[in-house]
Amino acid sequence: MIITLLVLAVLAYIFFTGGVPLLLTILLDFAIFSIVTLSLNLEVGHTGISQFGRVIAVIAGAFAVGAVPGRLLAWFMGLPHGAEYADDAVNYTVVPKLTELLASSVVLSVAFLLFSLILAAVCGALVGWLTSRPAIRLKEAYLGISLLAFGDLMMWVGHNWEPLVGGTTAVFIPDPFRVVWAYRFPAAVGTALVLVFLTYVLVRRLTKSPFGRALNMIRDSDVAAAVCGKDMVKLRTYSLMIGSALAAVGGAFYVIYAGTCTAVGFTRLTWTFWPWAYMMLGGIGSDVGILLGVLVLVVARTLILINRTTLFGFLMAWGIDPMWLEYALLGLVIIVVVLFMPHGLVPAKVEPVLPVERVRQVAERRPSEQPDSA
Amino acid sequence: MAPWLASGLVYASALALTAGGITLLYITTRTFNFAHASMATWGFYVAYTGTVLYGGSPYRYFPLSFLFGSLLGVVCYVGLNRPLLRRRAAEITLMMSTLGYDLVLLSGIQIYCDYLTHTFRLFPRRVTMSSYDAEIFGMSASPLILPLTAILILTVFHLFLAKTKFGISMRATIENPLLAGVSGMNSDKVYLAAWVVGGGMASLGGAFMSMAMTGTPVMGMMTLPFMFAGAILGGLYSLYGGILGGFLVGLAEYGAVYYLAMLGGPWVLGYRMAIPLLIMAIVLLVFPSGLAGLPWGSLPRKLAGAMRGVKS
Amino acid sequence: MNINRLYAGYGKFKVLFDLEMEVPANEITVVVGPNGAGKTTLLNSIMGVATVFSGDVVYQGKRITGTPPHKAARMGISYVPQMGNVFAGLSVSENLQMAGYWMGKNELNNRVDQVLDMFPVLRQFIGRKAGTLSGGERRMLAIAMGLMRTPKLMLLDELSTDLAPIIAKRVMNEVARLRNELGITVLLVEQMAKRALEIGDTAYLLVSGQVRFRGKAGDLLRDPELSRVYLGIKES
Numbered sequence: 001m002i003i004t005l006l007v008l009a010v011l012a013y014i015f016f017t018g019g020v021p022l023l024l025t026i027l028l029d030f031a032i033f034s035i036v037t038l039s040l041n042l043e044v045g046h047t048g049i050s051q052f053g054r055v056i057a058v059i060a061g062a063f064a065v066g067a068v069p070g071r072l073l074a075w076f077m078g079l080p081h082g083a084e085y086a087d088d089a090v091n092y093t094v095v096p097k098l099t100e101l102l103a104s105s106v107v108l109s110v111a112f113l114l115f116s117l118i119l120a121a122v123c124g125a126l127v128g129w130l131t132s133r134p135a136i137r138l139k140e141a142y143l144g145i146s147l148l149a150f151g152d153l154m155m156w157v158g159h160n161w162e163p164l165v166g167g168t169t170a171v172f173i174p175d176p177f178r179v180v181w182a183y184r185f186p187a188a189v190g191t192a193l194v195l196v197f198l199t200y201v202l203v204r205r206l207t208k209s210p211f212g213r214a215l216n217m218i219r220d221s222d223v224a225a226a227v228c229g230k231d232m233v234k235l236r237t238y239s240l241m242i243g244s245a246l247a248a249v250g251g252a253f254y255v256i257y258a259g260t261c262t263a264v265g266f267t268r269l270t271w272t273f274w275p276w277a278y279m280m281l282g283g284i285g286s287d288v289g290i291l292l293g294v295l296v297l298v299v300a301r302t303l304i305l306i307n308r309t310t311l312f313g314f315l316m317a318w319g320i321d322p323m324w325l326e327y328a329l330l331g332l333v334i335i336v337v338v339l340f341m342p343h344g345l346v347p348a349k350v351e352p353v354l355p356v357e358r359v360r361q362v363a364e365r366r367p368s369e370q371p372d373s374a
Numbered sequence: 375m376a377p378w379l380a381s382g383l384v385y386a387s388a389l390a391l392t393a394g395g396i397t398l399l400y401i402t403t404r405t406f407n408f409a410h411a412s413m414a415t416w417g418f419y420v421a422y423t424g425t426v427l428y429g430g431s432p433y434r435y436f437p438l439s440f441l442f443g444s445l446l447g448v449v450c451y452v453g454l455n456r457p458l459l460r461r462r463a464a465e466i467t468l469m470m471s472t473l474g475y476d477l478v479l480l481s482g483i484q485i486y487c488d489y490l491t492h493t494f495r496l497f498p499r500r501v502t503m504s505s506y507d508a509e510i511f512g513m514s515a516s517p518l519i520l521p522l523t524a525i526l527i528l529t530v531f532h533l534f535l536a537k538t539k540f541g542i543s544m545r546a547t548i549e550n551p552l553l554a555g556v557s558g559m560n561s562d563k564v565y566l567a568a569w570v571v572g573g574g575m576a577s578l579g580g581a582f583m584s585m586a587m588t589g590t591p592v593m594g595m596m597t598l599p600f601m602f603a604g605a606i607l608g609g610l611y612s613l614y615g616g617i618l619g620g621f622l623v624g625l626a627e628y629g630a631v632y633y634l635a636m637l638g639g640p641w642v643l644g645y646r647m648a649i650p651l652l653i654m655a656i657v658l659l660v661f662p663s664g665l666a667g668l669p670w671g672s673l674p675r676k677l678a679g680a681m682r683g684v685k686s
Numbered sequence: 687m688n689i690n691r692l693y694a695g696y697g698k699f700k701v702l703f704d705l706e707m708e709v710p711a712n713e714i715t716v717v718v719g720p721n722g723a724g725k726t727t728l729l730n731s732i733m734g735v736a737t738v739f740s741g742d743v744v745y746q747g748k749r750i751t752g753t754p755p756h757k758a759a760r761m762g763i764s765y766v767p768q769m770g771n772v773f774a775g776l777s778v779s780e781n782l783q784m785a786g787y788w789m790g791k792n793e794l795n796n797r798v799d800q801v802l803d804m805f806p807v808l809r810q811f812i813g814r815k816a817g818t819l820s821g822g823e824r825r826m827l828a829i830a831m832g833l834m835r836t837p838k839l840m841l842l843d844e845l846s847t848d849l850a851p852i853i854a855k856r857v858m859n860e861v862a863r864l865r866n867e868l869g870i871t872v873l874l875v876e877q878m879a880k881r882a883l884e885i886g887d888t889a890y891l892l893v894s895g896q897v898r899f900r901g902k903a904g905d906l907l908r909d910p911e912l913s914r915v916y917l918g919i920k921e922s
């Protein structure tokens with residue numbers, strides 16, 4: 001509660017000093033990383049999978065949106081749409097024409113946006129299914145490392161295979177928000193917040209449903225879950241597919257908003273380790289906590305970024321870029337959480353299936369003295 | 375010597391040391407040490423700083439790299455690992471804690487690079503250490519000296535484990551910490567020793583690695599999957615397996631990349647990250663206990679069986 | 687040794703509740719009880735392996751609650767666990783060497799000789815890995831390791847597991863001899879209750895983490911109700 005007030009106070013401070021654009025930047029970061037971290041929490045906090053390759057699904061979404069919808073549009077327009085679409089010289093001339101087309105029609109823009117997000121979700125679910133193949137049989141640490149290596153591989157594929165998303169150069173993405181011209185930025189942020197809201201509602205409903213309780217069961221004891229007739233393989237696969245689809249939407253929205261998709265931007269640091277830090281700070285398994293954790297850290301990062309010349313001027317004198325302190329911040333957050341607050345800001349609560357009153361009634365019905373074991 | 379083999383041997387020795395260190399830390403403290411990445415990079419920068427600022431051959435500064443790595447290991451153990459072990463933290467928690475430590479170290483590396491650039495007008499972000507290499511018999515010395523050094527270090531470590539009392543107590547604690555405790559051995563000391571040796575091996579491995587490839591602040595971070603692949607190939611529970619595994623992964627990577635690039639063109643180079651993944655996939659699916667648990671006699675039959683299984 | 691109002695367990699899990707126990711010097715105290723009664727946890731909490739929530743373990747007038755295992759070992763308490771009681775990857779001689787870890791070199795060699803005299807059969811396996819020994823040989827090695835530390839107090843957990851009945855009997859007699867000749871205090875936890883109660887002096891019956899019976903070992907053996915229900919001993 002205190003932290004929430006504190007964060008709101010800081011947000012107000014940012015609003016008055018930095019103005020609307022800064023506030024919107026923070027909200028956008030908050031929205032995108034909330035989606036990714038909520039999806040991570042579904043897999044880690046609720047299902048107990050050591051997902052050290054969150055970047056895989058994010059890349060799937062981002063690359064899909066970078067490669068496919070623009071090409072389709074170019075194909076309708078009779079513009080170059082093959083492998084050469086991703087060539088930077090061609091891409092540079094083609095995409096502005098596509099953006100112009102989108103800007104001419106609200107319906108087309110919305111359709112383009114929806115199509116991109118759905119495509120990303122499908123691709124995410126696909127890689128989720130793919131990663132679920134090893135995930136159902138490997139031990140936690142093995143799985144984490146395999147997924148980590150796979151995420152790196154995905155990034156390098158994007159970096160080296162030019163026809164996909166331009167390789168070393170960025171591929172541009174037609175802008176569905178150009179249709180609202182001057183309000184492009186607020187519109188994007190608004191859409192992102194709507195997506196967060198939808199993700200949050202979806203995750204909450206899922207985890208409160210029988211499906212979610214079954215997930216918690218296999219997290220706590222897969223043997224007990226199997227004995228109760230829960231199919232562990234199926235549940236873990238679904239959890240990974242849903243989580244990855246959500247993360248892919250996050251990645252897709254990020255590239256749509258940015259207007260470009262650069263493969264090397266999708267590092268494990270930004271898209272796996274930061275979401276882990278957000279999740280650990282917020283509280284693993286606690287969905288409200290996740291939102292708070294993301295908000296706190298995004299605000300902290302932004303504050304460091306905007307005040308870096310004033311706060312860390314003494315470093316600049318040595319030629320040191322205060323940007324590197326971000327790594328230290330990330331590392332320290334993880335260390336402090338692990339050592340001193342293992343349950344995070346908002347510890348996950350055990351939520352009884354029945355109302356508390358009803359549980360108490362059932363408990364009272366039990367005979368007080370157990371029969372002798374003879 | 376084939377052109378790839380020279381740097382391949384250096385790189386393989388580096389991976390043998392780092393993968394051995396990862397295995398050592400895992401079998402003693404149950405910790406998958408992510409900080410191996412930046413510990414390796416620090417080892418490289420210690421050797422680099424010495425060579426550039428104080429002159430001489432880089433080899434002179436390798437012992438310093440080892441010591442610095444040990445220091446980083448001790449800090450990690452005392453500040454982070456020991457409190458968590460006492461709390462009987464889960465494996466995944468231990469792993470996350472070293473990830474945090476790794477990022478702090480990475481931040482330190484980047485800051486140090488900026489400092490070097492600003493104060494000494496150096497270019498520490500892309501370093502070709504092999505240009506400082508000495509020559510033996512008309513060729514660069516590192517493909518000869520470094521594998522031999524690695525073998526020497528590992529032999530000394532082996533003798534330490536096999537013959538000395540503390541070495542035997544280390545093996546005893548690895549095998550059965552509870553019994554070792556009730557026999558009067560202080561597991562704290564054993565774990566501390568593991569971090570001293572493991573951290574030192576990581577940093578020395580990083581210094582080795584910079585003789586085979588371009589040294590950058592993210593060198594360790596980029597090669598971390600390869601180190602883990604080596605440890606997994608070794609079976610994770612056997613120290614010697616981990617060392618051998620790292621060596622094989624290194625040779626396989628350089629050999630495969632070289633020959634595939636000759637066949638298919640230089641574009642292959644971009645996809646080397648597929649190699650550790652492939653190795654890990656094969657190990658985990660075909661022989662989950664790694665090299666150490668391999669039934670060497672019946673292997674061909676088992677492989678044939680696995681092939682049939684894939685087809686059907 | 688005394689145990690006062692002990693609550694112990696693992697992590698957040700309580701296994702022992704309000705346990706009061708006295709282990710008189712130079713005697714064999716036997717703890718019997720069904721599976722899951724907390725017998726092993728009792729030994730683990732004396733040794734500092736299990737978590738103690740409240741209560742005290744007093745040994746030679748000193749409070750040793752929460753002492754780490756290696757310190758307790760150096761105070762003359764020697765623990766032979768039920769499972770994993772030898773280092774399988776180490777040779778028999780290395781095992782014995784490890785058991786007397788903090789001794790000087792001469793003392794160690796003398797002690798190894800004395801212990802091997804007690805278990806001569808171990809001499810022929812001296813260079814072999816402990817993992818290749820049979821169950822009975824391992825158990826003997828484990829006891830030999832326990833004796834290496836010249837203990838004042840021995841905690842023995844389930845001595846008779848893995849042993850052929852005839853060897854089990856011999857090992858039990860060996861325990862009785864330790865008390866008679868070396869004056870060692872023994873706390874013996876045993877499923878094979880009958881034989882243990884025969885050599886024991888004091889007996890405790892532990893059920894669900896609480897003491898159900900305390901008294902002379904023979905009395906428990908003769909109590910028809912308790913011995914039938916909990917120990918499976920038929921009335922004779």
